[in-house]
Amino acid sequence: xxxxxxxxxxxxxxxxxxxxxxxxxxxxxxxxxxxxxxxxxxxxxxxxxxxxxxxxxxxxxxxxxxxxxxxxxxxxxxxxxxxxxxxxxxxxxxxxxxxxxxxxxxxxxxxxxxxxxxxxxxxxxxxxxxxxxxxxxxxxxxxxxxxxxxxxxxxxxxxxxxxxxxxxxxxxxxxxxxxxxxxxxxxxxxxxxxxxxxxxxxxxxxxxxxxxxxxxxxxxxxxxxxxxxxxxxxxxxxxxxxxxxxxxxxxxxxxxxxxxxxxxxxxxxxxxxxxxxxxxxxxxxxxxxxxxxxxxxxxxxxxx
Numbered sequence: 355x356x357x358x359x360x361x362x363x364x365x366x367x368x369x370x371x372x373x374x375x376x377x378x379x380x381x382x383x384x385x386x387x388x389x390x391x392x393x394x395x396x397x398x399x400x401x402x403x404x405x406x407x408x409x410x411x412x413x414x415x416x417x418x419x420x421x422x423x424x425x426x427x428x429x430x431x432x433x434x435x436x437x438x439x440x441x442x443x444x445x446x447x448x449x450x451x452x453x454x455x456x457x458x459x460x461x462x463x464x465x466x467x468x469x470x471x472x473x474x475x476x477x478x479x480x481x482x483x484x485x486x487x488x489x490x491x492x493x494x495x496x497x498x499x500x501x502x503x504x505x506x507x508x509x510x511x512x513x514x515x516x517x518x519x520x521x522x523x524x525x526x527x528x529x530x531x532x533x534x535x536x537x538x539x540x541x542x543x544x545x546x547x548x549x550x551x552x553x554x555x556x557x558x559x560x561x562x563x564x565x566x567x568x569x570x571x572x573x574x575x576x577x578x579x580x581x582x583x584x585x586x587x588x589x590x591x592x593x594x595x596x597x598x599x600x601x602x603x604x605x606x607x608x609x610x611x612x613x614x615x616x617x618x619x620x621x622x623x624x625x626x627x628x629x630x631x632x633x634x635x636x637x638x639x640x641x642x643x644x645x646x647x648x649x650x651x652x653x654x655x656x657x658x
Contacts (some may be wrong), residue, residue: 358600361581363607366445367615371569373436375562379554382432384545386424389578390537397530406534408526415523416532417539419516424540426512433503439551443502444618449608450488450628451506456601456638457481458514480552481634488627529586601639602632
């Protein structure tokens with residue numbers, strides 16, 4: 355749990371440092387392509403040539419989920435955190451907004467005919483009230499950039515749809531194999547959109563700072579391989595009520611690191627809105643913990 359708390363919570367700051375000198379969508383494509391290929395190589399070495407074998411339907415399902423989670427979810431977060439100060443969204447704020455994913459998943463489940471408990475809806479209401487508080491214009495220089503905030507809300511929505519679908523379509527039975535195809539599909543779409551935005555034509559490796567390369571390497575190894583592997587292990591070896599606490603610990607870690615390492619502002623509005631969001635997520639997690647496993651698979655924020 356410490357690995358998931360700290361590493362996933364720190365990926366938001368690593369994204370901000372990466373996009374200082376690396377094109378945002380290109381950096382995300384590189385991150386998931388390299389991580390996916392490494393994971394594929396490890397699986398093949400440990401399990402043999404047939405380790406990655408899936409049928410067409412499973413491949414298509416994994417690719418769809420990967421595009422929603424990584425291209426739509428993570429890609430939009432990366433875009434929101436890129437840009438000039440005052441335009442780019444602080445990493446801590448991004449993490450707080452992504453914490454709404456469990457709330458959005460509850461709404462999707464309700465729309466499909468599921469009947470979450472009444473207290474779950476109370477948690478959703480509280481969480482979205484915190485979201486409104488967080489992005490409400492404050493009329494000062496430290497106000498949350500609205501465009502960036504809405505971009506992360508769109509990212510959280512995309513991640514939530516991918517999370518919701520992953521438990522309802524025919525995915526590869528092995529979660530590590532599914533992750534390989536999710537990462538590679540997400541990386542392909544991110545690379546295509548990056549090229550369409552002109553990021554490749556303007557990209558010069560010599561202009562990338564050492565700290566951006568190091569941050570990208572950290573995202574590949576710590577965020578996409580180590581932390582995700584720890585999360586998958588926890589799903590099989592720990593109570594879901596414990597595992598789900600990542601959803602409200604990660605934002606606290608991200609806000610603290612952003613303030614300590616890159617002097618991101620923590621205003622009273624951020625503290626209030628963030629606290630209300632976390633309270634709403636905590637209420638949802640505590641009331642949803644008896645739910646069956648399929649409702650929780652892939653229920654994590656866009657950060658892997």
